[in-house]
Amino acid sequence: MVSVQITGNLQPFFPDLAGRTVDVEASTVAEVVQELERRAPGFAFYVCDELGRLRRHVNVFIDNDRVLDRTELSDRVEAASRVFIVQALSGG
Numbered sequence: 001m002v003s004v005q006i007t008g009n010l011q012p013f014f015p016d017l018a019g020r021t022v023d024v025e026a027s028t029v030a031e032v033v034q035e036l037e038r039r040a041p042g043f044a045f046y047v048c049d050e051l052g053r054l055r056r057h058v059n060v061f062i063d064n065d066r067v068l069d070r071t072e073l074s075d076r077v078e079a080a081s082r083v084f085i086v087q088a089l090s091g092g
Helices: 029-039 043-047
Strands: 002-006 022-024 058-062 082-087
Touching: 002 029, 022 029, 029 043, 029 058, 029 082
Parallel strands: 002 082
Antiparallel strands: 002 022, 058 082
Protein backbone atom coordinates (compact mmCIF):
# COMPACT_ATOMS: atom_id res chain seq x y z
CA MET A 1 0.00 0.00 0.00
CA VAL A 2 1.06 3.56 -0.69
CA SER A 3 1.57 5.68 2.46
CA VAL A 4 0.21 9.22 2.15
CA GLN A 5 0.64 12.24 4.40
CA ILE A 6 -0.70 15.76 4.00
CA THR A 7 0.93 18.90 5.26
CA GLY A 8 -0.25 20.42 8.53
CA ASN A 9 -1.96 23.41 6.94
CA LEU A 10 -4.32 21.07 5.01
CA GLN A 11 -5.23 19.02 8.07
CA PRO A 12 -7.82 21.42 9.58
CA PHE A 13 -9.82 21.19 6.34
CA PHE A 14 -9.67 17.38 6.24
CA PRO A 15 -9.71 16.06 9.80
CA ASP A 16 -10.22 12.48 8.58
CA LEU A 17 -6.72 12.67 7.10
CA ALA A 18 -5.11 14.75 9.85
CA GLY A 19 -2.13 13.76 11.92
CA ARG A 20 -1.60 10.33 10.47
CA THR A 21 -0.34 8.38 7.52
CA VAL A 22 -3.11 7.10 5.28
CA ASP A 23 -2.49 3.87 3.40
CA VAL A 24 -4.16 3.62 -0.01
CA GLU A 25 -4.22 1.25 -2.95
CA ALA A 26 -2.99 3.22 -5.96
CA SER A 27 -0.62 2.99 -8.90
CA THR A 28 -0.58 6.69 -9.91
CA VAL A 29 -0.81 10.05 -8.19
CA ALA A 30 -4.25 10.51 -9.77
CA GLU A 31 -5.44 7.34 -8.02
CA VAL A 32 -3.98 8.58 -4.73
CA VAL A 33 -5.98 11.81 -5.04
CA GLN A 34 -9.13 9.88 -5.99
CA GLU A 35 -8.81 7.64 -2.93
CA LEU A 36 -8.25 10.62 -0.63
CA GLU A 37 -11.33 12.25 -2.18
CA ARG A 38 -13.33 9.12 -1.37
CA ARG A 39 -12.21 9.29 2.26
CA ALA A 40 -12.42 13.08 2.63
CA PRO A 41 -14.91 14.61 0.17
CA GLY A 42 -13.71 17.91 -1.24
CA PHE A 43 -10.04 16.99 -1.05
CA ALA A 44 -9.55 16.57 -4.81
CA PHE A 45 -10.99 19.99 -5.66
CA TYR A 46 -8.93 21.59 -2.90
CA VAL A 47 -5.64 20.35 -4.40
CA CYS A 48 -6.68 20.19 -8.08
CA ASP A 49 -8.42 22.68 -10.34
CA GLU A 50 -11.61 22.03 -12.30
CA LEU A 51 -9.58 20.29 -15.02
CA GLY A 52 -7.92 17.91 -12.56
CA ARG A 53 -4.50 19.60 -12.66
CA LEU A 54 -2.58 20.30 -9.48
CA ARG A 55 -3.20 23.80 -8.28
CA ARG A 56 -0.25 26.17 -8.57
CA HIS A 57 0.51 26.23 -4.85
CA VAL A 58 0.23 22.47 -4.32
CA ASN A 59 3.14 20.07 -4.66
CA VAL A 60 3.16 16.31 -4.43
CA PHE A 61 6.27 14.33 -3.61
CA ILE A 62 6.79 10.63 -4.16
CA ASP A 63 9.44 9.62 -1.69
CA ASN A 64 11.80 12.61 -2.11
CA ASP A 65 10.96 13.50 -5.71
CA ARG A 66 8.44 16.11 -6.80
CA VAL A 67 5.91 14.79 -9.32
CA LEU A 68 6.63 15.72 -12.90
CA ASP A 69 3.14 15.43 -14.38
CA ARG A 70 1.04 18.18 -12.79
CA THR A 71 -1.63 17.89 -15.50
CA GLU A 72 -2.62 14.22 -15.70
CA LEU A 73 -1.06 13.15 -12.35
CA SER A 74 0.25 10.07 -14.12
CA ASP A 75 3.43 9.68 -12.07
CA ARG A 76 3.67 6.07 -10.91
CA VAL A 77 3.65 5.08 -7.26
CA GLU A 78 4.80 1.74 -5.95
CA ALA A 79 3.35 -0.22 -3.04
CA ALA A 80 6.22 0.93 -0.82
CA SER A 81 6.03 4.60 -1.92
CA ARG A 82 5.55 7.45 0.50
CA VAL A 83 3.51 10.34 -0.92
CA PHE A 84 3.50 13.77 0.72
CA ILE A 85 1.00 16.44 -0.38
CA VAL A 86 2.05 20.00 0.41
CA GLN A 87 0.22 23.28 0.03
CA ALA A 88 2.60 26.22 -0.07
CA LEU A 89 1.88 29.17 2.19
CA SER A 90 2.41 32.70 1.01
CA GLY A 91 1.85 36.13 2.33
CA GLY A 92 3.67 38.79 4.19
